[in-house]
Amino acid sequence: MVRLDSTEPDFSTAFARLLTAKREIAQDVDEAVRAIIAGVVSGGDRALVDYTRRFDRLGPDFSPASLRVSEAEIAAAVAACPAEALDALRLAAERIEAFHRAQVPADHRATDALGVTAGWRWTALESVGLYVPGGTASYPSSVLMNALPARVAGVPRIVMVVPTPDGVLNPLVLAAAHLSGVHEVYRVGGAQAVAALAYGTETIGAVAKVVGPGNAWVAAAKRRVFGQVGIDMIAGPSEVLILADHHANPDWIAADLLAQAEHDVAAQSILITDSAELADAVEAAVERALTTLPRQEIARASWRDYGAIVRVRDFDEAVPLVDRIAPEHLEIETQDAEALSRKIRNAGAIFLGSHTPEAIGDYVGGPNHVLPTARSARFSSGLGVLDFMKRTTILACTPESLRALGPAAITLGRSEGLEGHARSVAIRLNL
Amino acid sequence: MVRLDSTEPDFSTAFARLLTAKREIAQDVDEAVRAIIAGVVSGGDRALVDYTRRFDRLGPDFSPASLRVSEAEIAAAVAACPAEALDALRLAAERIEAFHRAQVPADHRATDALGVTAGWRWTALESVGLYVPGGTASYPSSVLMNALPARVAGVPRIVMVVPTPDGVLNPLVLAAAHLSGVHEVYRVGGAQAVAALAYGTETIGAVAKVVGPGNAWVAAAKRRVFGQVGIDMIAGPSEVLILADHHANPDWIAADLLAQAEHDVAAQSILITDSAELADAVEAAVERALTTLPRQEIARASWRDYGAIVRVRDFDEAVPLVDRIAPEHLEIETQDAEALSRKIRNAGAIFLGSHTPEAIGDYVGGPNHVLPTARSARFSSGLGVLDFMKRTTILACTPESLRALGPAAITLGRSEGLEGHARSVAIRLNL
Numbered sequence: 001m002v003r004l005d006s007t008e009p010d011f012s013t014a015f016a017r018l019l020t021a022k023r024e025i026a027q028d029v030d031e032a033v034r035a036i037i038a039g040v041v042s043g044g045d046r047a048l049v050d051y052t053r054r055f056d057r058l059g060p061d062f063s064p065a066s067l068r069v070s071e072a073e074i075a076a077a078v079a080a081c082p083a084e085a086l087d088a089l090r091l092a093a094e095r096i097e098a099f100h101r102a103q104v105p106a107d108h109r110a111t112d113a114l115g116v117t118a119g120w121r122w123t124a125l126e127s128v129g130l131y132v133p134g135g136t137a138s139y140p141s142s143v144l145m146n147a148l149p150a151r152v153a154g155v156p157r158i159v160m161v162v163p164t165p166d167g168v169l170n171p172l173v174l175a176a177a178h179l180s181g182v183h184e185v186y187r188v189g190g191a192q193a194v195a196a197l198a199y200g201t202e203t204i205g206a207v208a209k210v211v212g213p214g215n216a217w218v219a220a221a222k223r224r225v226f227g228q229v230g231i232d233m234i235a236g237p238s239e240v241l242i243l244a245d246h247h248a249n250p251d252w253i254a255a256d257l258l259a260q261a262e263h264d265v266a267a268q269s270i271l272i273t274d275s276a277e278l279a280d281a282v283e284a285a286v287e288r289a290l291t292t293l294p295r296q297e298i299a300r301a302s303w304r305d306y307g308a309i310v311r312v313r314d315f316d317e318a319v320p321l322v323d324r325i326a327p328e329h330l331e332i333e334t335q336d337a338e339a340l341s342r343k344i345r346n347a348g349a350i351f352l353g354s355h356t357p358e359a360i361g362d363y364v365g366g367p368n369h370v371l372p373t374a375r376s377a378r379f380s381s382g383l384g385v386l387d388f389m390k391r392t393t394i395l396a397c398t399p400e401s402l403r404a405l406g407p408a409a410i411t412l413g414r415s416e417g418l419e420g421h422a423r424s425v426a427i428r429l430n431l
Numbered sequence: 432m433v434r435l436d437s438t439e440p441d442f443s444t445a446f447a448r449l450l451t452a453k454r455e456i457a458q459d460v461d462e463a464v465r466a467i468i469a470g471v472v473s474g475g476d477r478a479l480v481d482y483t484r485r486f487d488r489l490g491p492d493f494s495p496a497s498l499r500v501s502e503a504e505i506a507a508a509v510a511a512c513p514a515e516a517l518d519a520l521r522l523a524a525e526r527i528e529a530f531h532r533a534q535v536p537a538d539h540r541a542t543d544a545l546g547v548t549a550g551w552r553w554t555a556l557e558s559v560g561l562y563v564p565g566g567t568a569s570y571p572s573s574v575l576m577n578a579l580p581a582r583v584a585g586v587p588r589i590v591m592v593v594p595t596p597d598g599v600l601n602p603l604v605l606a607a608a609h610l611s612g613v614h615e616v617y618r619v620g621g622a623q624a625v626a627a628l629a630y631g632t633e634t635i636g637a638v639a640k641v642v643g644p645g646n647a648w649v650a651a652a653k654r655r656v657f658g659q660v661g662i663d664m665i666a667g668p669s670e671v672l673i674l675a676d677h678h679a680n681p682d683w684i685a686a687d688l689l690a691q692a693e694h695d696v697a698a699q700s701i702l703i704t705d706s707a708e709l710a711d712a713v714e715a716a717v718e719r720a721l722t723t724l725p726r727q728e729i730a731r732a733s734w735r736d737y738g739a740i741v742r743v744r745d746f747d748e749a750v751p752l753v754d755r756i757a758p759e760h761l762e763i764e765t766q767d768a769e770a771l772s773r774k775i776r777n778a779g780a781i782f783l784g785s786h787t788p789e790a791i792g793d794y795v796g797g798p799n800h801v802l803p804t805a806r807s808a809r810f811s812s813g814l815g816v817l818d819f820m821k822r823t824t825i826l827a828c829t830p831e832s833l834r835a836l837g838p839a840a841i842t843l844g845r846s847e848g849l850e851g852h853a854r855s856v857a858i859r860l861n862l
Contacts, residue, residue, distance in 0.1 A: 085846045088839035099549055102541070108533055117783075118530055118797045123776050125810055126754070139847050172846060208809040227665070230810030234658070255855040262851035294850045323557070341825070345554050352548075352827035355859060359852040360828060363840040366549045367824035378639040379556055379661030381822040391812040393798035394772070396783035397791060408519035409794040415516045415603060416570050419725045420693035421790040424686040428786060 040195035099366030129197030131212035143176035153388035163189020194221035241327035254285035530797030560628035562643035584819035594620020625652035668697035672758035685716035
């Protein structure tokens with residue numbers, strides 16, 4: 001953990017160092033991923049099953065017929081889930097769906113004074129593949145956050161893939177798939193699953209877009225299939241930035257910093273405050289809270305290597321620092337949180353006030369928890385309904401409006417050396 | 432050119448072949464591009480000037496001070512443009528800006544029955560870099576189509592880069608930059624220009640996103656800097672698909688097919704019709720029109736290698752074919768164009784009726800001409816205002832609403848093995 005102070009002479013250098021700290025371990029798996037994708041493209045189900053047996057340690061009885069998780073298996077998994085967890089998932093699903101319903105975009109069409117009609121129409125993608133990690137990173141909440149916007153968009157075919165290392169599958173993940181209207185579930189993972197979604201096999205029909213988080217293999221595979229299909233962002237390690245003044249409760253702030261840090265040793269938690277007292281109190285509270293945290297080894301490493309407490313003169317000084325960090329999650333626990341939030345340009349999601357811990361947003365708040373990391377909130381948004389729709393523009397000229405606009409199009413076509421463009425207009429005007 | 436007929440037994444194989452024809456020449460420039468980017472990152476202006484001297488054949492007097500195109504040079508370029516072309520550009524700019532103004536998204540915020548406030552806020556990107564190709568592919572219309580949505584979005588800093596091979600710069604390109612509110616223009620191109628935009632040099636400040644078309648070097652550079660900055664789609668060769676019945680004028684259809692074919696030998700023009708007579712007439716009309724077209728060599732090669740005329744029994748049969756092709760441009764010249772258009776899911780832009788040649792949309796229609804190619808209209812949209820904005824979600828709980836939602840968040844956090852998440856909620860509820 002570093003302590004920075006904006007009044008110190010080397011502050012801008014130290015802050016720049018914080019900003020450029022490399023938190024991702026770039027595993028070089030690209031060549032292996034290329035081979036796996038080529039294998040699935042040429043070998044189909046057979047190759048997919050071979051890779052899955054090998055990487056997920058499954059026996060020789062795992063066959064193409066084993067790929068799909070049946071309706072009966074899903075029903076059995078739902079029945080096996082604790083009632084309390086199922087109820088919590090249902091509440092989360094309802095709230096996430098309600099929030100995203102407000103994101104459905106409107107079509108538009110207007111006819112101007114010349115008689116030209118122009119506008120656009122939004123349509124859902126024809127199919128989507130959702131990657132869900134296996135093992136300990138298999139989060140039912142992420143199933144909801146990825147599948148529900150697709151359902152709200154009206155995607156008629158939502159396919160989920162999830163690896164089952166050693167045959168183990170989290171029943172809550174299947175319950176979340178069931179609750180969020182996933183149409184097909186396959187027990188495959190890794191680059192081979194991404195390849196199957198992008199190119200299709202005998203059993204798994206190709207989709208138009210692949211979304212969802214994954215390890216280095218999955219990320220490399222998504223980069224490679226981009227173009228053949230659409231992909232969502234490549235997620236990096238999670239991060240939180242908290243703005244807090246001396247009114248804030250240091251134990252609450254410490255809990256929020258550690259909720260982020262427990263994700264991953266590469267996660268990052270930062271506090272920016274105008275209060276030296278709060279800075280000291282939070283530093284001490286983090287140490288206390290760490291001692292009883294089950295994932296304290298992970299959280300301690302993250303806080304040690306990437307944590308930061310930055311003291312500023314006032315919050316106006318903090319605004320440009322926040323915009324440079326462009327945090328995935330921004331908590332504002334100051335007296336005037338709402339007004340301060342309006343000054344910020346770059347953040348994935350903002351949590352206002354001391355009763356809005358980021359973890360509420362991870363599960364049941366309603367907004368999506370799939371958010372831009374690693375400063376990409378400067379140029380991108382969290383996942384939403386628009387990621388599962390696309391816009392087709394519409395243009396219609398009448399003979400009269402073509403007569404009005406045609407000469408300018410002919411002039412521009414010729415000025416660009418594209419006489420064929422000019423002629424396609426001129427021929428309709430007998431020019 | 433191939434003629435296909437849906438009544439023939441090998442139709443589905445032949446159509447699949449049409450769909451998968453590789454039209455892109457994959458130039459392997461990736462390693463050279465990697466080196467150029469590394470050079471600009473470490474060498475800044477000095478490296479940028481060196482690459483530019485070499486690739487654009489500029490003399491030793493080209494220095495960091497020469498990089499920026501001055502206001503006086505832009506004013507002189509505007510003064511040197513033919514009045515007719517300037518007027519046409521102005522008309523185009525007005526119409527494009529008006530169309531895109533309707534795309535500015537609304538913010539949203541609502542408080543639910545529990546007292547949870549949730550919503551989102553859209554903000555413009557802080558800065559954008561627009562790549563404009565040099566030489567013959569230097570299109571002023573593309574400057575308008577890329578810069579105006581950024582201006583409408585409210586981007587406070589729009590930077591344009593354009594190479595000047597042998598020192599030559601198209602005055603209409605500078606005029607288009609002036610008309611569309613570009614703030615800074617630099618005479619650099621290629622991978623070195625993309626690197627400068629993404630990482631910044633002493634003279635060129637880094638931007639948050641790089642957009643605009645370019646050759647294989649530019650495309651490879653955009654792929655490489657993605658993550659450091661945002662990028663728009665990687666554009667492939669252009670394409671048009673025309674649906675027409677026997678009422679259509681074969682000479683007009685031929686003109687539209689050739690307007691597309693003249694772009695590039697890798698462009699693709701396809702006609703789908705239910706009329707054998709129209710199919711024959713268009714085939715003959717294309718041959719006639721080719722003989723007088725200035726760019727007939729390019730158009731002839733494109734039509735020969737990638738052109739197609741597909742006859743179908745009726746247009747209901749055409750709908751799934753269109754959706755599989757997912758054309759960049761779709762012209763519908765049938766009696767019931769509007770109704771037919773509603774059945775199509777996948778298309779970048781639709782041009783309705785026989786008086787709406789695609790070339791009108793290239794210049795003065797209003798909708799954007801930067802559109803998804805190579806079947807990517809299955810999962811993506813043309814350029815628009817949303818590409819220059821990003822959404823920040825907002826969440827605010829009251830103490831009461833946190834009490835209502837908290838237990839479900841705690842349950843889900845624990846079920847995912849994230850006790851720190853659960854505690855950050857529980858500590859606020861004294862649980």
